[in-house]
Amino acid sequence: MKRKEVRNIRNRALNKEDKGGEKMQLKRAKILLSVVIVAGLLFTSALALAQTRIRVLMLTSPAMTALRDMVPEFEKKYPDIKVVWEDTAYADIHTKEMNDFIAHTGRYDVIQMDNPWLPEYAGGGFIENLEPWIKKAGLRLWKDNVRKWPPGVEMYPTIYLEDEIVPVLNFYGNWKGNLYAIPNMPGVQLLYYRKDLFEDPQEKAKFMAEYGYELQVPKTWKQLYDVAEFFTRPPNLYGLTWSAGKGNMAVQNYYNIAWSWGADCLAFGQGFPDPDDPIHNMPICNSPIGVKALEFFCSLKPFMPPGVAAYEWAEITSDFIQGKAAMMFQWSDFVRDVEDPAKSKVAGKVGYALMPGNPDAPVNNVPGII
Structure with a gap:
């Protein structure tokens, strides 16, 4: 065999060996990468398993948006806890919670509820008595069996937390003498109004000509009616926007009118505090003053x-x-959205006032806690 042929055979063999080595190195690299990926997945899974997951269901609102924004800070302080946040509209939150309770799915660990649901949730055994957890956290909780709650009925002990009596704690968290909920979203309804409209000289002159008195922020329900009527210019502008959806939406707004006129919906609010009295919990919305308040609301x-x-x-x-309404009745925490220039066309143009009332009654505010 010639020397040149021998050299060619040797070179082909070396090339084959090199390619085989490359394939082997590539195979080793793939195996190593797979090991790294698997190790990473195992580490991530182990970390996830090591964390306590708390799933919360909250109401979609500016106040709860502020709370949600604090979750990263909470998780940084407590790295072994992972918060899974969910929020939903008011119309859906009760249904979601009740579905979870009845089906025993245990989907949610922490929920937000409206205060009228406390008897249903606590009485049905769906939520836990918080007192053992409060004591476990080292907070001082004690009860006054002399000073009973609620006033006028005095059936259950008044609850104190950290040496303080907080009326809203008992109003909205005390169920038959035990603490089942902590109020976390306080608010008061306000009258939001467009300053740019109320202070416009032409609007003021026109209102004076039509109604015979100066355009001003309404202090009475009669003034509110006149101002709302005056600014109603459909389809681009309406005098007032106010939630009137079924259930709590309509009820809370009806109460604004009814209470300021001295009406109530339950007899114990009208001087029948004895729970053994058959009339104690009787609805009385159909009283003459209650009917009058409802008729005005609808008007x-x-x-x-x-x-x-x-x-x-x-x-x-x-x-x-x-910019579609001159006035709005809304809870105080929605100021955040109203004054956000990125969202609001009326940011910086809005004034805030108390709810209207009757000349013979104090100006009415309806506080609320969820």
């Missing part, structure tokens, strides 16, 4: 945008920040 509908009968807080806020 405002022509001055509101179409669809208010299904409105919740988000819809009325949307109308107002888009």
